[in-house]
Each structure stands twice: as structure tokens, then as C-alpha cells.
Amino acid sequence: MTKRRPNYLAGVGVTLWLFVVALPLYVMLGAGVQSRADYGASGPLGFPDHFTLSNYVDSFSNGFGRYFVNTLIVTASVVAIVVLLVPPLAFAIVRNRGRSTSGVFRLFLLGLAIPAQAVIVPMFYVISEAGLYDNLIGVILPTAAFCMPVCVLILTGTMRDITDDLFEAMAIDGADARRVFFKLVVPLSKSGLSTVVVFAALQAWNGFLFPLVLTQSEETKVITLGLYNFQTQYGVDIPGLLAAVVLSTVPVLLVYLFARRALVQGLMGVGGK
Amino acid sequence: MASPSKDGRPGIGWALPAVVFFALFAVVPLVLVAVLSFTTWSGLGSPEFAGFDNWVTLFHDPVMIKSLWLSVLLTALGVVVQTPLSILLGVWAAGPQRNRAVLSAVFFVPLLLSATAVSVLWRALLEPNFGIPSQATWLFGDGNLLGDRTGAIAVLVLVSTWQFTPLHALIYQGAARAIPAVLYQAAEIDGAGRVRQFFHITLPQLRNAIITSVILMVVGGLTTFDTVLILTQGGPGTDTTITAYYMYQKAFKGFEFGAGAAIALLLVVVATAVSLVVVRVSGYDKMAGTKEGM
Numbered sequence: 013m014t015k016r017r018p019n020y021l022a023g024v025g026v027t028l029w030l031f032v033v034a035l036p037l038y039v040m041l042g043a044g045v046q047s048r049a050d051y052g053a054s055g056p057l058g059f060p061d062h063f064t065l066s067n068y069v070d071s072f073s074n075g076f077g078r079y080f081v082n083t084l085i086v087t088a089s090v091v092a093i094v095v096l097l098v099p100p101l102a103f104a105i106v107r108n109r110g111r112s113t114s115g116v117f118r119l120f121l122l123g124l125a126i127p128a129q130a131v132i133v134p135m136f137y138v139i140s141e142a143g144l145y146d147n148l149i150g151v152i153l154p155t156a157a158f159c160m161p162v163c164v165l166i167l168t169g170t171m172r173d174i175t176d177d178l179f180e181a182m183a184i185d186g187a188d189a190r191r192v193f194f195k196l197v198v199p200l201s202k203s204g205l206s207t208v209v210v211f212a213a214l215q216a217w218n219g220f221l222f223p224l225v226l227t228q229s230e231e232t233k234v235i236t237l238g239l240y241n242f243q244t245q246y247g248v249d250i251p252g253l254l255a256a257v258v259l260s261t262v263p264v265l266l267v268y269l270f271a272r273r274a275l276v277q278g279l280m281g282v283g284g285k
Numbered sequence: 286m287a288s289p290s291k292d293g294r295p296g297i298g299w300a301l302p303a304v305v306f307f308a309l310f311a312v313v314p315l316v317l318v319a320v321l322s323f324t325t326w327s328g329l330g331s332p333e334f335a336g337f338d339n340w341v342t343l344f345h346d347p348v349m350i351k352s353l354w355l356s357v358l359l360t361a362l363g364v365v366v367q368t369p370l371s372i373l374l375g376v377w378a379a380g381p382q383r384n385r386a387v388l389s390a391v392f393f394v395p396l397l398l399s400a401t402a403v404s405v406l407w408r409a410l411l412e413p414n415f416g417i418p419s420q421a422t423w424l425f426g427d428g429n430l431l432g433d434r435t436g437a438i439a440v441l442v443l444v445s446t447w448q449f450t451p452l453h454a455l456i457y458q459g460a461a462r463a464i465p466a467v468l469y470q471a472a473e474i475d476g477a478g479r480v481r482q483f484f485h486i487t488l489p490q491l492r493n494a495i496i497t498s499v500i501l502m503v504v505g506g507l508t509t510f511d512t513v514l515i516l517t518q519g520g521p522g523t524d525t526t527i528t529a530y531y532m533y534q535k536a537f538k539g540f541e542f543g544a545g546a547a548i549a550l551l552l553v554v555v556a557t558a559v560s561l562v563v564v565r566v567s568g569y570d571k572m573a574g575t576k577e578g579m
Contacts, residue, residue, distance in 0.1 A: 019479065022373075022377050022380075025373060025377075026377060026388060029370075029392065030388060030391065030392070032447065033391060033395060033447070035417075036406060036410055036447070037394060039409075039410055043409070051415065055415070055419070055420055056415065056416055056417050056420065057420060093306075096302075097302050097303040098303060100295070100299040100300070100303065101300045101302075101303035101304070103295050103299055104296075104298075108294060108296065108297060108300070109294060112297055113297065113300060116300050119304070119307070119308075119312070120307065123307065123311055123312075125556070125560065126311060126553065127507075127508040127529075127552070127556060129510055129529045129532060129549060129552060130315065130318060130508075130549045130550070130553040131314035131315055131317075131318055132532075132536075132549065133532075133536050133542050133545045133546045133549055134315075134317035134318045134320075135310075135314050136536075136537075136542075137317065137321065137332075137542070138310075138313070140328075153310050154311075154314075157306060157311045158311060160306075160307050164303075179293060182293050183292045187293045188293060189293055189294060189295040189296065189299070191293070192293040192295075193295070218398075218399030218401070219399075220399065220400065225537060235399075236399050236401040236402070239401050239402060239405050240401055240405070240514075240515060243515060248412070248415075250409045250412060250416075253405060253409050254409055256405075257398070260398075260399065261398050261399075264397045264398075265394075265397060268393075268394075275397075276393070
């Protein structure tokens with residue numbers, strides 16, 4: 013590239029946007045470590061003078077520990093279901109010669125267009141009939157199903173990139189489908205798989221609608237629901253609320269710090285392709 | 286039938302578990318939503334067949350009609366506000382500036398929060414007595430932004446912009462990186478300035494990215510729910526009762542599950558139709574490449 017003069021206009025615009033993004037985050041972090049009295053006195057933009065972790069301690073005594081455990085259970089189960097079901101499916105879509113697999117692929121593409129809101133009423137009916145209302149399993153199953161279309165899209169994309177020569181070489185060695193899957197497809201789909209894991213985990217961790225409608229008791233509450241309840245009960249305890257918001261995001265932030273690439277691709281989901 | 290796996294190709298059986306699971310929890314409910322929309326069901330006992338009752342009631346329900354308009358309005362505002370912002374941010378992030386990586390990392394944070402967390406955060410920020418508006422009464426009047434119609438709608442658009450602009454900026458960043466540098470070099474030689482390059486090269490090359498991003502915004506906008514539930518509860522009055530939220534109210538607060546199912550079905554139809562229209566109008570389905578003349 014030729015040397016260019018700096019783009020001052022872009023610099024100003026970006027700085028403005030930085031302000032818009034960072035201000036709420038600053039208030040969130042600052043308010044969470046102040047007592048309510050201090051926050052009331054210094055206002056949202058004031059700098060926290062007396063640092064305290066009492067809001068975080070209170071969150072845990074308000075049941076956040078349990079919400080964390082429940083959310084972890086949901087997240088791990090959703091990831092497990094997706095990882096068990098989607099890779100074999102993607103393998104079949106990419107490598108099966110029959111005509112039915114393209115129909116299967118189209119079914120999942122159609123699934124991309126189904127919003128969770130559209131099925132929440134019948135889901136409530138089905139889950140109630142199955143006796144899974146107010147049970148974490150009742151949240152896990154639909155959450156996993158609704159992650160699948162994007163995961164199928166990501167994984168078929170990855171598997172299509174595996175060259176034919178490699179498959180042919182394995183076929184000449186007389187490898188059966190199972191061997192091809194475990195020795196060739198899985199090792200070469202690692203990047204796609206990690207994207208899928210992150211995407212499914214995020215969906216499950218941040219999921220709100222299914223838990224809201226399909227659970228009710230304290231024992232089955234997940235984090236997002238805990239936040240929502242906290243908001244309706246203690247709406248004026250802003251430092252407490254914001255500490256809870258920070259807590260609910262800590263695991264995701266950690267993943268962001270240590271596995272940024274996978275996380276960004278996971279968030280992109282459909283948009284990435 | 287699929288051939289036996291002598292050639293290392295998987296049989297259709299490999300797809301079955303996933304297909305059955307997905308059908309049970311996504312396809313069957315979609316069929317059921319259509320069935321339920323012709324029934325009356327209070328959540329207890331069994332649904333009773335009711336013919337077109339729900340539909341007739343809905344189309345005579347002023348709140349329902351208003352909710353559709355509100356959904357369209359909020360979605361359109363979202364597209365109009367977010368698209369220019371995210372194109373500019375994305376194109377900027379694809380460029381060679383210093384500090385880009387650090388800034389991009391910060392810009393990305395809102396996307397990590399759940400919609401629930403974002404709504405709770407903004408509600409706290411906008412709290413009339415202790416929030417940001419209370420610090421700038423010259424700008425916000427009494428500071429109760431969520432208390433009037435314009436304020437509430439503006440807040441909803443602002444919050445979704447704050448959260449989702451990074452996602453769309455990412456889409457544009459990826460697309461902008463894929464634009465061949467040779468186009469810009471040719472423009473430099475022709476003496477086209479930065480602004481002209483943006484309008485004559487960058488924007489046309491981003492066409493497919495724009496379509497993808499707009500479709501995502503439309504579907505996302507029409508199904509906005511968490512933010513409305515937490516920030517406005519559809520209020521003041523029914524001024525932010527958008528269709529998705531009205532569905533939830535009808536079904537899970539009013540125990541009219543049949544009516545809720547009808548609204549849900551309507552939502553699917555509208556969302557799909559709008560996506561199809563966007564695809565049609567743009568000629569995206571003809572897969573017109575952006576590589577013409579290369």
C-alpha cells in the first residue's frame with residue numbers, strides 16, 4: 013500500500029463510539045464495588061472511593077451460587093447433546109451419496125428461520141405433557157435443538173473443506189465409515205468443532221426465554237432468570253444489580269480472554285459464512 | 286438407499302439421531318403451533334377446538350394491530366440506525382490503523398452479555414433518580430425516559446444498537462477484508478479520494494454482507510423480547526407492546542394459549558415473508574456475484 017495520511021474523521025468517529033460502548037461498562041464495574049449509600053452520593057459517573065465486595069457477597073447469599081450451578085448443568089448438557097448429535101449428521105450430509113441427505117440439510121436450513129418465540133407455546137404444552145415442566149431437562153432439550161441449525165451449518169462448512177484425496181486414500185485402505193469419521197473427519201474438523209462448542213455454550217449460558225417459560229421454582233433457576241427476578245425485586249439497589257450483571261458475564265469474559273478466536277467465530281455463527 | 290460403507294461413506298443412519306431430536310423439539314412444535322392456534326386452551330386440561338375464533342378476535346384486536354406496527358417500526362429504526370454505524374465500524378476495523386486490535390476488543394464486549402444482562406444494565410443506568418439522566422436534567426427533563434412513548438422507543442433502539450452493532454460490524458469487517466486491494470490501487474491511480482473510493486468500491490462490494498446483516502437484523506428485531514420484558518413491560522400503556530411480547534402476555538400472563546399460538550404463527554409468517562422480500566428485492570437469490578468486471 014502507498015503511504016496514506018491518517019483518517020482523522022474515522023479517528024473521531026471511533027472515539028465517539030468507544031465512549032458509547034465504554035461508559036455503561038464503566039458504570040457497571042464502578043457501581044458494583046460501591047455501597048448503596050456511596051453510589052447514591054456520588055452518582056453513576058462518580059469514581060468508587062470506598063472499594064467493597066459486599067455486593068458480590070450478597071449476590072451469593074441471594075442464591076446466585078445455585079443459579080450458577082444450574083446454568084453450568086444446562087450449558088454442559090446442551091454442549092454434550094450438540095457434540096454427540098451434530099458431527100455424525102454433518103458427516104452424513106457431506107459424504108452420503110443418497111438424495112435424502114440434501115433434504116435433511118434443507119430441514120436444518122429451515123430451522124434457522126424458526127424463532128424460539130414461535131414455538132414457545134407448543135413447547136410449553138409438550139414439556140408439560142412430558143412431565144418435564146420446572147425441570148432442567150425441559151430447558152436443556154429445546155435449547156439444544158435450537159442451537160443445532162447453526163452448528164450444522166458451521167460443521168458442514170468445515171467438513172466440505174476436507175479434500176477428496178484424503179477420503180479416497182482411506183477408502184483404498186478399506187476403511188469403513190466409522191474409521192473415516194474418527195481417524196480423518198473429527199481430527200480435521202477441530203476448528204469447526206470448537207466454534208460449535210462455543211456457540212452452543214453461549215446460547216445455553218445466555219438463554220432466557222425457555223427457562224422463563226418452562227421453569228418456576230427457586231431450585232431450577234438459571235442465571236438470566238435470577239437477574240430478571242433480582243431486577244423486579246430490588247430494582248432500586250443498583251450496585252447490587254450491577255454486581256449481579258458482572259457475575260453473570262464473568263465466565264463468558266474469561267472465555268473471551270483465553271479463546272478469543274473461537275468465541276468470535278462462535279458468536280458470528282451464521283454471519284461468519 | 287445409501288450404499289454399505291465399503292467405500293468409507295456414511296449411511297443415512299448417521300444422520301438419524303440428530304434428525305429425530307431436531308424434529309421432536311423444533312419441527313413438531315412448529316406444526317403444533319398451527320394446530321393450537323385453532324383451539325382454546327388455558328394451560329390446564331386439554332385444548333378445545335375453536336375454529337377461527339382466535340384469528341377473528343386477533344384481527345379485531347387494536348392492541349394486536351398496533352403491536353405489528355410497533356414491531357415493524359422498531360425493526361426499521363434498528364436497521365436504519367445500526368447499518369451505517371456497523372458498516373463504518375466494520376470497514377474501519379478491516380483497515381490498517383494502529384490500536385485497532387485493542388479497540389475492537391473493547392467494542393466487542395456488549396455482545397458477550399446476555400440480552401437479559403444488557404437490559405438489566407440499561408435499566409439501572411436509566412433509573413430516573415440515580416441513573417445517568419439524573420446527572421443531565423437539562424437534556425432529559427425529569428429523567429424518566431421509559432415513562433413516555435418516544436423515550437421508551439428510543440431506549441429500545443439504543444439498547445439493541447449498543448448490543449448488536451458489534452456483531453454486524455464483524456460481518457462487514459470480514460467482507461471488507463475480502464475486497465481485492467487491486468480495486469483500490471486502480472482507484473488511487475485514477476485519483477479517486479477516500480470518500481469516492483468508499484462509495485464506488487467499498488459499498489458495492491459489501492452488497493451481500495449488507496443483505497445478510499439486514500436479514501439478521503429484521504429477524505432479530507421482529508423477535509425482540511427480553512429487552513421489552515425487562516425495560517418497558519410493553520409500556521407505557523401498550524406503547525412498546527411489540528408482537529412477540531404481546532404473544533407472551535396473552536399466553537403466559539393471560540392464559541389464552543390458543544391466542545398466543547395464533548400470534549406466534551403470525552410472527553413466523555411475517556418474519557419469513559420479510560426475509561424473502563429482502564432476498565427478492567436485492568436479487569440475492571440469483572447469487573449475483575460482486576466479482577463482475579474482475
